[in-house]
Amino acid sequence: MEENGTLVKEFILTGFTVGTEVQMVLFFTFLTLYLITMGGNLGMIFLIQNDTRLQTPMYFFLSHLSFLDVCYSSVIIPQMLETLKTGGTPITYERCATQFFFFTLYASTECFLLAVMAYDRYVAVCNPLLYVTAMTPQTRIGLVMGAYSGAMVNTMIRTALTFSISFCKSNRVDFFFCDLPPLLKLSCMETGPREVAIFIFAFTVIMTSVSVILISYLFIIRAILRIPSAGGRAKTFSTCASHMTAVALFFGTLIFMYLRSNRGNTLGEDKIVSVFYTVAIPLLNPIIYSLRNKEVKEALKKLFNRMKISQAA
Structure with a gap:
């Protein structure tokens, strides 16, 4: 019997089709x-939160x-670990939709942020x-709330379009979480039309964010080139280097994943790319900002010194 527009009541996430030892x-x-x-x-x-030197708008957004x-x-990762441990994890229709919803929400919010x-x-x-006067606490909160609000609109539409599809070909999802490409393969x-609408909303989120980033950095580059000293230019540019690296990693992967041509795509390729943006990018972001940021390094050094003093006492 059909329920919630689908013949499938639960899915089986097959994860990575490799040997048990692997x-x-x-x-x-x-x-x-x-x-880590x-x-x-x-x-x-x-x-x-605990270093007064980091109580600035930039670090507010970084937090x-x-x-x-x-x-x-x-x-994503706890579900992935469960799938790897069991070799195939059942997940209810509702839980799959919930995972899809929150994954889309956080990814979309990160774009806007x-x-x-x-x-x-x-x-x-x-x-x-x-x-200081432009980036008041109220402005910062408003910008963050705007990022979440824009992401919420995209997420609700994307989830509604995806889970209004009837799934009846199979309940085996050849993936390690409930993502769009493997779910579409189960549609009967x-x-x-839904794929076009989903693509349009994804394209809008990505291109809106990329446009703001590109325009901002065009003005930044122009301002840096006007600085007379090479040392001044390097110092100013260094304040943007971590963010530029994070942007290149996140949007480069996202654009490759969602805006590439569907010709010749395999779920095996999608799994590799998905591992990168669900596992590697959240891992790399704090490393990028700590290794390339003098203030964060000094705050870490201060924290370690406090720990040493407390242990000695």
Whole structure:
């Protein structure tokens, strides 16, 4: 009997179709990476909240980026670990839709938040004297709430379009979480119009964010080129380097995954790319911001010195 527009009441996530020994290696590898991701991002949030030198708009946004990375990876990796451990995990229709919803929400919010962070760098570089008055606590909260609100609209539409499809070909999802491409392969109805609508909304989110980032950095580059000294230009550019690296990693992977041609795509290729943006990027973000940021390094050094003193006492 059909229920909720579908003949499928639960899905089976097949994960990675490899041997048992390889699955165990992958299990412990992803578990280790997940623990490092949690430690790095939660540590970054703790550091920002407890160091007065990091109580600035840039680090306010960075703490939200770390929060998103914690949520983002926690939606996916525990499910991935369960699938690797069992070799095939049943997941209810409702749980699958919930996972899809929150994964889309956090990914979309990260798109908008990276655009907000680019705007923050634009104000800091191009209007340094007005930076404090322009980026008031109310403005920061408004920008973050705007990122979440825009992401929520995209997420609700994307989830509604995806889970209004009738799934009846099979309940075996050849993936490690409930993502769009493997779910579409289970449809027993024409999905063309829905796919076009989903593509349009994904394209709108990505291109809106990328446009804000590109425009911001065009003004930033112009301002940097006007700085007379090479040292001044290098110092100003270094304040944007971490953000530019994070943007290149996130949007480069996302654009490759969702805006590439469907010709010749396989779910095996999709799995590799998905592992990168669900596992690697949340892991790399705190590393990028800590290794390339003098203020974060000094805050870490200060924290370690406090720990040494407390242990000695």
